[in-house]
Amino acid sequence: MQPYGLAAVFDYMKTTATCLLALLLMSSAAFAQGSLSISLSSDDPRTEMGPRHDLRDARLAITSRDGSTVFLLLDDVIAVQLSDRALKNLDSKKKEETGFLEELLAAGVKLAVGKSVEYPIAHIRTIEYRDGALRLMSDQNKPVFSDLKVNGTDILRNFSSADAARMVTALRAR
Numbered sequence: 470m471q472p473y474g475l476a477a478v479f480d481y482m483k484t485t486a487t488c489l490l491a492l493l494l495m496s497s498a499a500f501a502q503g504s505l506s507i508s509l510s511s512d513d514p515r516t517e518m519g520p521r522h523d524l525r526d527a528r529l530a531i532t533s534r535d536g537s538t539v540f541l542l543l544d545d546v547i548a549v550q551l552s553d554r555a556l557k558n559l560d561s562k563k564k565e566e567t568g569f570l571e572e573l574l575a576a577g578v579k580l581a582v583g584k585s586v587e588y589p590i591a592h593i594r595t596i597e598y599r600d601g602a603l604r605l606m607s608d609q610n611k612p613v614f615s616d617l618k619v620n621g622t623d624i625l626r627n628f629s630s631a632d633a634a635r636m637v638t639a640l641r642a643r
Contacts (some may be wrong), residue, residue, distance in 0.1 A: 507551075508588060510616035513607055519587035522548055529639045531632035537619045540603075540628065541585070542639050547593070547605075549617060550585035551622060588613050596640045598633040602626040 484609070524530045527541040539556045541548045588605075593613060595606045603625040605613035617624045 480522050496619060506618075506620055508618045509614070511614065513588075513609070513611060513613065515592055515607075516586060516588050516613070519546065519548060519585045521550055521583050522585055528643075529636060531628055533619075533622075533627040534629060535620075535622065535627060537622075538624050538627070540591075540624070540636060541634060542636065542643070545591070546587040546589055547613075547640070548585040548587045549614065551583075552621070555619075556583065568581070577606055586614070590640070590643055593640065596637050598630065598637050601630075603628060603636065 481519055506543075522541055522543060522593075524539065524541070529542040531540050532538070532552055533540075536552055539550055539552050541550070570589075592606045592608050593605055594610065597604050602623065605625075607613050614625060
C-alpha cells in the first residue's frame with residue numbers, strides 16, 4: 470500500500486467538496502420551489518468555487534439575457550455567478566414550515582449559490598463567440614465551463630452577441 474502525500478489528500482478533499490457542491494446545487498430547485506436549477510460540469514481541477522465578486526471589481530461584467538447570471542473578467546480569473554437579481558428572487562421566496570433537515574439543506578444551497586465558479590485566465594488558450602455561444606478552451610484543449618446551465622439554459626449561449634464580443638475582445642487583450 471502506497472502512502473498518500475499531502476497533495477493526494479488535498480486532491481481527494483477537493484474532489485469530495487466539488488461533489489458535495491454539485492449535490493447542493495442540484496438540490497437548489499427544491500430550495501427555490503422549482504424556480505431555480507443549476508448544473509455545472511467540469512473535469513478540469515482548475516475550475517474552482519470562489520467568493521462572490523462585486524461587479525465594480527471586474528474589468529468587464531456581462532449579464533445573461535434572462536438576467537440570471539453574470540460573467541466577469543477579473544485580474545487573474547474569469548468567473549460566473551448568479552446575478553444580484555437572481556439571489557434577491559431566492560431571498561424573496563415565501564418560507565413555508567420546514568423541518569430541520571430541509572432548513573439545513575436550504576442553508577447549504579443558499580451558501581453555495583452565493584459563490585462564483587472561477588477559472589484562471591492564465592490557462593485559457595482561446596475564446597471566441599461562434600454559433601451563438603461563447604467558447605473557451607483551456608491550455609489542455611478542453612472546454613472551460615463545458616456544461617453550465619441555469620434553469621436549463623446554457624449560460625454561454627445566453628449572452629447578447631454584442632456583450633459576448635466585448636468579452637472576447639477584453640479577454641484576448643489580457
